[in-house]
Amino acid sequence: MKQLISAVELHGVRRWMHVTLASCLLLSLGTASSAQAKIAPDQLQISGMLQTIELAPVHVAADQIYPGGAKVRNGGIPILFLPPDKKPSHVATHAETQALRYSLERPDLRIILTVARGHYRIVARRSAGIKSLADLRGKRIATMSATSAGFYLHNALASVGLSEADLTVVDHPRPQKLSQSIITGDVDALSIWEPEMELAVDALGEDAIIFHPDVAYDELFNLNSIAANLSDPERRLQIVKFVAALIRASSETATDPQRAIEMVASNTGYAPELIRAAWPHHSFPAAIAPDLLDVLTREEIWLARKEGRPARDRATLAKLVDPSIEIEARAMLKREKAAQ
Numbered sequence: 001m002k003q004l005i006s007a008v009e010l011h012g013v014r015r016w017m018h019v020t021l022a023s024c025l026l027l028s029l030g031t032a033s034s035a036q037a038k039i040a041p042d043q044l045q046i047s048g049m050l051q052t053i054e055l056a057p058v059h060v061a062a063d064q065i066y067p068g069g070a071k072v073r074n075g076g077i078p079i080l081f082l083p084p085d086k087k088p089s090h091v092a093t094h095a096e097t098q099a100l101r102y103s104l105e106r107p108d109l110r111i112i113l114t115v116a117r118g119h120y121r122i123v124a125r126r127s128a129g130i131k132s133l134a135d136l137r138g139k140r141i142a143t144m145s146a147t148s149a150g151f152y153l154h155n156a157l158a159s160v161g162l163s164e165a166d167l168t169v170v171d172h173p174r175p176q177k178l179s180q181s182i183i184t185g186d187v188d189a190l191s192i193w194e195p196e197m198e199l200a201v202d203a204l205g206e207d208a209i210i211f212h213p214d215v216a217y218d219e220l221f222n223l224n225s226i227a228a229n230l231s232d233p234e235r236r237l238q239i240v241k242f243v244a245a246l247i248r249a250s251s252e253t254a255t256d257p258q259r260a261i262e263m264v265a266s267n268t269g270y271a272p273e274l275i276r277a278a279w280p281h282h283s284f285p286a287a288i289a290p291d292l293l294d295v296l297t298r299e300e301i302w303l304a305r306k307e308g309r310p311a312r313d314r315a316t317l318a319k320l321v322d323p324s325i326e327i328e329a330r331a332m333l334k335r336e337k338a339a340q
Contacts, residue, residue, distance in 0.1 A: 118219030
């Protein structure tokens with residue numbers, strides 16, 4: 001009997017242990033499952049060319065409006081394609097020219113919003129005998145050829161029957177201090193994005209002559225992502241929230257640009273007064289530009305010719321533009337407003 005009781009007791013102990021362990025395991029799995037459900041994707045990574053004024057509303061959105069805040073790191077579209085250990089960006093700004101260039105190897109690139117339009121101009125030295133755009137023939141002009149500034153120059157020259165072959169294009173690798181080339185007299189004209197143009201105009205004074213022909217082209221400074229980010233539900237929601245913040249930031253900046261100007265000055269090292277003077281040469285629509293596909297189609301032909309390759313057709317280029325994020329962001333803002 002004593003042995004039987006011991007066996008029964010032992011069986012009971014074992015059964016209790018099995019039930020308890022199973023319960024603990026279920027509780028553990030339930031807790032882990034619950035925790036996993038609550039884990040948000042890692043922080044949204046944003047990159048942009050920090051030396052540009054066009055980035056202004058992105059700074060405001062990331063720092064002041066986007067839930068939880070975010071940092072903007074230096075760089076554009078290439079940062080989207082970094083390996084995972086390098087923390088690739090999930091959204092990145094760049095002009096449409098670079099979207100065309102990088103999408104050749106990465107057709108999964110997507111343009112999801114036009115952040116800014118850069119209204120380009122050409123500045124030249126009167127003392128070089130330049131009174132009209134046609135007088136650029138035979139002169140030296142500084143720019144960055146494989147950029148939106150180069151495409152603007154191409155169109156501006158074509159408006160008076162000239163091409164790049166009719167003058168000497170002095171190509172620079174970076175925009176910083178590019179204004180010095182005309183200030184010191186190394187070149188006769190300059191075409192680049194702000195605020196280097198404003199620096200040149202200020203320094204040249206009465207010797208400066210400015211041209212801004214209507215060539216139906218503005219730099220389209222866009223927010224970009226990749227298809228994989230947009231197809232991931234959690235990442236997509238982060239991006240939609242950021243675009244909503246960017247739309248709000250652009251609206252606020254249009255009303256009062258002071259905060260945006262200060263943030264651009266802080267990130268570029270240019271004086272706030274210079275940024276303010278160059279500010280009118282930009283607009284910040286925070287909406288996919290209605291002429292985006294037209295510009296991409298025209299510019300693709302120009303780039304393809306420069307790069308010695310076939311140009312992609314309009315239907316292929318249309319696949320690079322995804323308006324759905326903007327649509328969802330505006331719907332989100334509408335819901336938020338209705339709930340107030």
